[in-house]
Amino acid sequence: MxxxxxxxxxxxxxxxxxxxSCEKGLQDINVNPNESEVIxxxxxxxxxxxxxxxxxxxxxxxxxxxxxxxxxxxxxxxxxxxxxxxxxxxxxxxxxxxxxxxxxxxxxxxxxxxxxxxxxxxxxxxxxxxxxxxxxxxxxxxxxxxxxxxxxxxxxxxxxxxxxxxxxxxxxxxxxxxxxxxxxxxxxxxxxxxxxxxxxxxxxxxxxxxxxxxxxxxxxxxxxxxxxxxxxxxxxxxxxxxxxxxIYQGAVAANSWPGSPQGSSFDEFDKRKPSKEIVDALLQRNDPRLKVWIARVDSLKEWTTDPNPYVGVPNAIPAPYDYNGGKFHISRLSSLFSSTKGDMLKASMLTYAEVCFILAECVQAGKVTVPGKTAESLYYDGIHANMKFYGVDQAAIDAGYFNQASVKYNGTLEQLIGQKWIAGFLKGAEAWFDNRRTGLPKFVLGPMSSTTVLPxxxxxxxxxxxxxxxxxxxxxxxxxxxxxxxxxxxxx
The missing domain is CATH 1.25.40.390 (Serine Threonine Protein Phosphatase 5, Tetratricopeptide repeat)
Structure with missing residues (x-):
């Protein structure tokens, strides 16, 4: 109900x-002339x-x-x-x-x-x-x-x-x-x-x-x-x-980033690891956002599956806490996400980057036109906007990020939704909703999934x-x- x-x-x-009403005789002396009686x-x-x-x-x-x-x-x-x-x-x-x-x-x-x-x-x-x-x-x-x-x-x-x-x-x-x-x-x-x-x-x-x-x-x-x-x-x-x-004020739990010890607890923070799919996507693109969002593993020795210094955990697998040899060989989220507040920690409902990708998709499909813009320029605008938010835009340019075959605009929906997914990291339910709508990115369900399709x-x-x-x-x-x-x- x-x-x-x-x-x-x-x-x-x-x-x-x-x-x-019960203390009628006290009414006059208890009125505060400086306080509104209406909410x-x-x-x-x-x-x-x-x-x-x-x-x-x-x-x-x-x-x-x-x-x-x-x-x-x-x-x-x-x-x-x-x-x-x-x-x-x-x-x-x-x-x-x-x-x-x-x-x-x-x-x-x-x-x-x-x-x-x-x-x-x-x-x-x-x-x-x-x-x-x-x-x-x-x-x-x-x-x-x-x-x-x-x-x-x-x-x-x-x-x-x-x-x-x-x-x-x-x-x-x-x-x-x-x-x-x-x-x-x-x-x-x-x-x-x-x-x-x-x-x-x-x-x-x-x-x-x-x-x-x-x-x-x-x-x-x-x-x-x-x-x-x-x-x-x-x-x-x-x-x-x-x-x-x-923004988060970071003064008490109620106004602190939810992943911080003050906003929840370190136990809650530590049971949430970056997924293998997002970490691998960042690694494959040499994406500078990787180091902003993801922490290096504690040890590069005695790993069992993945030798990288950044290792995400697959979803819905048996004993995920033991993946790659255990907690010293899998990444946490970076210290950014264990902070109570910060310029890059905001409660986000909708971003300019998302709007760029929305318009890029519609222009690319030939459904609308945007004065002075193309699907390609809107695609790049979305990536740049997100990277600027995290302070890595110039680093990406200097490293030739946009010249990579996997990043250079190719007019496919798979590439566009892939970049929108990356830019939406922990910024809402849009990645799930986009996958329901387009089937992209092509997520892996995992062997322990209770269903054969994404909910x-x-x-x-x-x-x-x-x-x-x-x-x-x-x-x-x-x-x-x-x-x-x-x-x-x-x-x-």
Whole structure:
């Protein structure tokens, strides 16, 4: 059952009001003239934005998307690698959506429409992620518990959800182009209140979503072209400065990079090794990002399989902790990923590099045109942008990286998606989603995999069968079996 959850601070406020009613004689002396008695939308915006970015990033490193995207191999608790996933909870996603809707409703009452428009972008991002993971989901009735006491929301088909979200993003862009007031800069920890940046995020997110559904959405490329034809009306990401990402403060566990001892524990960090597939891809290309992301093995002696100083672990193999002779002969992630914060550690939702690869794919396929750009130039723009983020762009140029046969643009989708996959290292679920859509990169499942194909989706939460059984069963008659291998609408 999808329910709205009341934020903890609201509970505090309610209990405070109840206490005050009992202590009527103390009301006058307990009023603080400097403290607002109304929860302002900027506080909710900050919370929703941070939680959205941090949770999305954590899943890209700690959870199923990291294994499905072949970035991480678990050497203990290997269920993710074996695709033995089982039902997945969506409570955290709907909790953020509920708080975001609360912020939007409050903003409407207070007549601060800029918060509604930004809220629309966050709502589209979060709903898109949930339907990308599960397929058909509660959408139109999902957040009506509070206002309409609707506790058993229906599941909407993905083919109606996606167009609605695309329209929501378009509306947000158009609204932010005309609204003169900005959201509070201190509340907006991503863009400091600048509406142009939020518009770029909205339109770049539309590009991602349109490509994702393009197989079964006839106007996908027409809508993409509309965006690309008018950058003043539909601005998109133009550099890394536009990236939709948030820094980690590193002060406490809640605002630290999830792989750091403060953000989790060294035990959690050490059970996650770089996958053999990403390490080998970097080695084969003499890629300078290798040394930024991957640590050298502790010993070059007594290895059993791989003599390289950088050794990734294959996914879904027996006893992965013993691979190549054990822990001294396999790589950890670099010390960057055991830090609490850093310029190269950000909670990332969408990057300029990804947008370059999206456009390169569409131009290469002859579906759209980008003024002043070719598929080749966009392909190189994507690689350069990612390398600049990690401070190795000039080193790559000096080493002749782009002159290698494996890197030099050849017009194939396999090469393009391969570079997009590398650039997306630990930056979201896009590697998994791209593989579902294109079959690329050609990942190796591993001998211990519980399935013969990469999972196509998450299984619905167990709670839905317990508390929303009728709507759950109705959904399956339309969607299909509740299995990891069932294809959602845009993959059919």
């Amino acid at each position: 999808v329910m709205q959850r009341m934020p903890f601070k609201y509970l505090i406020l309610i209990f405070g009001v109840l206490f005050a 302002n939308p900027e506080f909710l915006l900050s919370s929703v934005l941070i939680n959205t970015a941090y949770d999305y990033q954590k899943e890209a490193y700690f959870d199923e998307p990291a294994s499905a995207g072949r970035y991480i191999t678990m050497v203990r608790n290997e269920g993710n690698d074996k695709f033995d996933w089982g039902p997945q909870s969506w409570d955290s996603y709907y909790s953020k959506l509920s708080s975001n809707r609360e912020m939007m409703d409050l903003a409407k009452k207070l007549n601060v429409p800029q918060y509604v428009s930004v809220g629309k972008i966050l709502e589209a991002f979060n709903f898109a992620y949930v339907t990308d993971l599960f397929g058909d989901i509660p959408y139109s009735e999902a957040l009506l518990l509070k206002n309409q006491t609707l506790a058993h929301p229906k599941y909407d088909p993905q083919q109606t959800i996606y167009p609605a979200l695309l329209q929501t993003l378009k509306e947000a862009n158009n609204e932010l182009a005309t609204i003169t007031d900005k959201v509070d800069a201190t509340a907006d920890v991503m863009y400091k209140g600048e509406p142009l940046n939020w518009r770029k995020f909205a339109n770049s997110l539309r590009l991602r979503m349109l490509l994702r559904i393009s197989k079964n959405y006839p106007t996908a490329f027409t809508e993409m072209q509309e965006i690309l034809n008018d950058k003043s009306k539909y601005p998109i990401f133009e550099s890394n400065a536009d990236n939709a990402e948030i 196509k989706r998450y299984i619905y939460p167990t709670g839905e069968r317990d508390t929303n059984e009728e709507q759950y069963q109705k959904a399956l008659t339309v969607f299909g079996a509740d299995k990891q291998t069932t294809l959602m609408w845009y993959l059919k």
